[in-house]
Amino acid sequence: MGETMSMAGGRKAAWRAMGRGAVACLGLLAGLLLAGCATPLPRVDRDAIASTAIELSTGTTLGRIAKESQPDPALSGFRLMPLGSFSLDTRVQLARRAEASLDVQYYHIENDETGRWLLRALRDAAERGVRVRLLVDDYYTSGEDELFLGLAAYRNVEVRIFNPFCCARDSGQNTRFLVSLNDFGRVNHRMHNKLFIADGAMAVIGGRNVANEYYLRGMNDNFIDLDAFTVGWVIPPLQALFDRYWNSDPVYPLHAVAHSPLSPEELRARFERATGPAHTPEPEPLPSNDILGYGPIADDLDGGRLGLIWGDAYVFADHPDKPFEGEVGGELLETSVTYNVFEAIRKAKKSLLASSPYFVPGPHGMELLRELRGRGVDVTVLTNSLGSTDEPVVHLGYSRYREEMLRMGVHLYELSSSRVKTNKRMFLFGKSLGRLHAKLVVIDRGTCFVGSMNLDPRSATINTELGAVIRSPQLARELTRVIDIDRLQSAYMVRIKANGAGLEWITEGEDAEMVLDTEPDSSPWLRFKQWLLSPFVPESLL
Numbered sequence: 001m002g003e004t005m006s007m008a009g010g011r012k013a014a015w016r017a018m019g020r021g022a023v024a025c026l027g028l029l030a031g032l033l034l035a036g037c038a039t040p041l042p043r044v045d046r047d048a049i050a051s052t053a054i055e056l057s058t059g060t061t062l063g064r065i066a067k068e069s070q071p072d073p074a075l076s077g078f079r080l081m082p083l084g085s086f087s088l089d090t091r092v093q094l095a096r097r098a099e100a101s102l103d104v105q106y107y108h109i110e111n112d113e114t115g116r117w118l119l120r121a122l123r124d125a126a127e128r129g130v131r132v133r134l135l136v137d138d139y140y141t142s143g144e145d146e147l148f149l150g151l152a153a154y155r156n157v158e159v160r161i162f163n164p165f166c167c168a169r170d171s172g173q174n175t176r177f178l179v180s181l182n183d184f185g186r187v188n189h190r191m192h193n194k195l196f197i198a199d200g201a202m203a204v205i206g207g208r209n210v211a212n213e214y215y216l217r218g219m220n221d222n223f224i225d226l227d228a229f230t231v232g233w234v235i236p237p238l239q240a241l242f243d244r245y246w247n248s249d250p251v252y253p254l255h256a257v258a259h260s261p262l263s264p265e266e267l268r269a270r271f272e273r274a275t276g277p278a279h280t281p282e283p284e285p286l287p288s289n290d291i292l293g294y295g296p297i298a299d300d301l302d303g304g305r306l307g308l309i310w311g312d313a314y315v316f317a318d319h320p321d322k323p324f325e326g327e328v329g330g331e332l333l334e335t336s337v338t339y340n341v342f343e344a345i346r347k348a349k350k351s352l353l354a355s356s357p358y359f360v361p362g363p364h365g366m367e368l369l370r371e372l373r374g375r376g377v378d379v380t381v382l383t384n385s386l387g388s389t390d391e392p393v394v395h396l397g398y399s400r401y402r403e404e405m406l407r408m409g410v411h412l413y414e415l416s417s418s419r420v421k422t423n424k425r426m427f428l429f430g431k432s433l434g435r436l437h438a439k440l441v442v443i444d445r446g447t448c449f450v451g452s453m454n455l456d457p458r459s460a461t462i463n464t465e466l467g468a469v470i471r472s473p474q475l476a477r478e479l480t481r482v483i484d485i486d487r488l489q490s491a492y493m494v495r496i497k498a499n500g501a502g503l504e505w506i507t508e509g510e511d512a513e514m515v516l517d518t519e520p521d522s523s524p525w526l527r528f529k530q531w532l533l534s535p536f537v538p539e540s541l542l
Helices: 011-018 021-037 061-069 084-097 113-127 145-152 173-178 181-187 235-246 264-275 297-303 337-346 362-374 392-407 417-422 457-461 473-489 524-536
Strands: 076-081 101-106 131-137 157-162 195-198 202-206 221-224 227-232 251-253 309-317 351-355 378-384 411-415 433-436 440-443 447-451 466-471 491-496 503-508 513-516
Touching (some): 061 084, 061 227, 061 297, 076 084, 084 113, 084 195, 084 202, 084 297, 101 113, 101 235, 113 131, 131 235, 145 157, 145 264, 173 181, 202 235, 202 447, 202 466, 227 235, 235 309, 309 337, 337 362, 337 447, 337 457, 351 473, 362 378, 362 392, 378 392, 378 433, 378 473, 392 491, 392 503, 392 524, 411 417, 411 433, 417 433, 440 473, 447 473
Parallel strands (some): 378 411
Antiparallel strands (some): 076 309, 101 195, 157 251, 195 202, 309 466, 351 440, 411 491, 440 447
16 A cells, blocks of 8 residues: 555566576576667557547447436446356356447457457357457467467457567577567556446446456466446446557557468468367356356357446556656556555545555555554554465465554465365355465445555556446445455464564364464465565565
8 A cells, every 4th residue: 555556567578587596597698688689669550550449339239228228327337256166157148249340459368268258259159240449468478379370360350469578489488588688678567457348338347357267267376356337327438448549559459569470361260170169168157146146147148138337436556657657666656556555545534445466555555554544543464374376476465464454453474375275155266276466455434446456666666557436335245245254264363472572373263263383375485585585575576
């Protein structure tokens, strides 16, 4: 929180590219030798390729349903989707039913069963005459140019990428960063936004990327996350935000930077094989409802009426050029997502409940927390434990502030991978490792934030993010329920030991309270590595 806080896009790449031990040093030397191979990005006539969103029309089925479901033109309707399988199905249902346009923006679309399933749905829509615009950040596209070029080879499809790497496109993220060391200040900045809009009528926002682990299809790891399906007043602003990115300077047509010796026909044939049933099986059938009692969105669409929670809402996204102007720890732009979220948080009078997989408050965030606690605001934060996080170096940044936050009265909960496995809720993860990925805030039990922003330095001033603030006590109750299921059934509460020396982790077991005096689910080796790295990890890279 504060001026240094908003998956931390680019963080993994930054650390891997900067090196770890002797192997990384050799890689760094190789990168320096190869840096001269980096070539400038091509010139693009952006006026010639500019396009804008297609407005909602009641001539489309989705447009008609959205209009007939809206009780007031000034209101926006929302449905929370804590269950990944429902969230994926919602995106696919919108793609299958779209008649005019699909505008899709993601940080990460993986070449796995989930990614190919959604890309196939986009291709099918385009074949029906739907205009498809797909915008993807370039970090995770390494080695996947032909997959995206294959999609772009269909009529009615255009693919663009945000802040592309100039070269070594098939060589992996580390190599691409290494050969771009002379341009590291640019390529370190990534677009972390997640947005899916169909027919200018319905949208999905939230924290999920497009890969198996976000939709309960991962074999080993799965993320605890949440999206929101939305219609109503917020849709035109979301379209405008998409257009601002689509036509911005950091965004390039895929064909301007990615090339293939294959003909368009060959690219389409390869795409057909990759996304066909032999390589891309369809997801398992959905359960009848999720933990909030909602059935599949297809039931509502088939019935022609949406069951949603309505409220006042506004949406915002960082300017596409934000990453190239800011620095970690610098002043927050008033147009930034983090600034808007903090302004909402500052209005808290009674309570603040937050979920953030990466939580590094920094000195300015600590100042804000002191302000809230000084006014008697009850503050509760759920984040990953050392054992559940996929970014142990970020946990270092968080742990530096942990004891001070506890002493000022902040309630801290850390997700436990072992507790997730024993959670009997059907929507969780069985024997797979659950990691927190939801970025959520509830203020005074009446105002919510749902979006892509982590409460950490990178989201605040480096990455771009997108989110919505929604004023609705009913939605706040549902969001609180979702967070509390994780907080109370799948996490440890952290507290200072009774003697004041050190921390302990507490949870209710089946028979009695369980108290641990070491980081849960973490090995001695992992804790030793954290101790060893602690003096050398700058907060500016977290």
